[in-house]
Amino acid sequence: MKKKILAILMVLTLVLATFVGCGNSAKEEDNKDSKDATYKVAYIARAQSDSFAAWLANEMKAAAAEYPDMKLDIFDGQADDEKENAAIENAIANGYDAIIVQPNNGEAQRPYVEQIVDAGIIAITTNARIDGIEGASSVDANPYTQAEVNAKAAIDQVPQNGRVVVLKGPSGNFHADERLKAWKEVFFAARPDVKIVGEDFANWNKDEAMSLMEDWVTSQGKIDAIISMNDNMAAGALEVIKDNSAYANTLSYGVDGTPEACLLIEQGKMTSTCLQSAIDLAKLNMESVHKLLTGEETQINTDIDAPLITKDNASEYVKIYKDRGLITE
Structure with a gap:
């Protein structure tokens, strides 16, 4: 990996x-x-x-x-x-x-x-x-739709009384704001049992997401899902917990369909993303x-368009990236 x-x-x-x-x-x-x-x-x-x-x-x-x-x-x-x-x-x-x-x-x-x-x-x-x-x-791309396809899937995936963290993009950014809006209107409105135990701006940045996740792991303990407004931040959060068995079942959602995210999904380490090709x-x-x-x-x-990428189809996108030289063995 x-x-x-x-x-x-x-x-x-x-x-x-x-x-x-x-x-x-x-x-x-x-x-x-x-x-x-x-x-x-x-x-x-x-x-x-x-x-x-x-x-x-x-x-x-x-x-x-x-x-x-x-x-x-x-x-x-x-x-x-x-x-x-x-x-x-x-x-x-x-x-x-x-x-x-x-x-x-x-x-x-x-x-x-x-x-x-x-x-x-x-x-x-x-x-x-x-x-x-x-x-x-x-x-x-339509950022609301990009988050919506993930949020709809998460309704049935996040466990009852789930504890989640939210990684936000830059304040005032159209994509960041619309994706967060979709998560609130589609997922959190349908799942009032879910508790947000950490929410902050990571500004699309992996390092900032890692820092936030390190704090949340220490202060909050159990985290059932990572809800991220892009793949880069989701990957950063996952990097923090990758070797911790206590978080083996933590779900993770992103947007962009980056090569890294598609590999993580294919390997079962990330739940889903929406392709922003x-x-x-x-x-x-x-x-x-x-x-x-x-x-x-x-x-x-x-x-x-805004297709959802899951474990079922991630390999198709990994192949596309390999063909373009964005993923090499």
């Missing part, structure tokens, strides 16, 4: 090679390869430290290669609102034809995406969308931005 997870992390960190600093120009060799491209597109990624964000950035690069008339440059927001906002301003100043923003905190990025629109540049927000920006498009999301982003750039569409707001 350790070798497989290490392989996943090694592949994902290769994305670093495609990133440039927020204030730097794109790499010279990339410009040379794409000197005949008609359109320049900037993708402002949320953070390299988030495994899903890293995966999505990698898939964006791959999807963009299918459009010879587009040149994609990727910038890392480093999970820092100021750095991400500076990257957006730099992209505007550098004359990009389109800018795709993966917000770190939607409301913090809102005025900067509005600047993109005001500058007459095509704007797309993705993973998560920022609603209500006139003139901007969005390519996303970075592959599909990247393809849809590139298709959408191309349609906007060429005038085929003037505004697009669209979502990818």
Whole structure:
């Protein structure tokens, strides 16, 4: 397992090679390869430290290669609102034809995406969308549905009078808020017997989730289920209890369908997740931005599907990741 997870992390960190600093120009060799491209597109990624964000950035690069008339440059927001906002301003100043923003905190990025629109540049927000920006498009997944499919399954899986912990994404983040809302309305409303013994923000971060879980294990003892707003945090919590037999039956739920989560589910260490396919999301982003750039569409707001991944079908997704080199033996 350790070798497989290490392989996943090694592949994902290769994305670093495609990133440039927020204030730097794109790499010279990339410009040379794409000197005949008609359109320049900037993708402002949320953070390299988030495994899903890293995966999505990698898939964006791959999807963009299918459009010879587009040149994609990727910038890392480093999970820092100021750095991400500076990257957006730099992209505007550098004359990009389109800018795709993966917000770190939607409301913090809102005025900067509005600047993109005001500058007459095509704007797309993705993973998560920022609603209500006139003139901007969005390519996303439905975060309520992503949590809902897990929450419905959990109704019959979590034991009576279960004790659960809740790992939340960043406050104000559209995906984090909507996923938590779904868990409250679908699961907790149906299971008033369940007690939340720990709930806190881990901000999509594995290390933060591990720290919280260590505290909860010490202070709360029995934990029947880990309810996480993404796979990265769920995996962090599971890392804390993996060698503790007292938690052998602890359930765990996430969202994203990352390679790591699919391996954990296949091995019976995690209960379920909902696929937020970075592959599909990247393809849809590139298709959408191309349609906007060429005038085929003037505004697009669209979502990818949200299938549930369980022990019954996890091997199908593991195979997909192996085929793409995201999991190696």
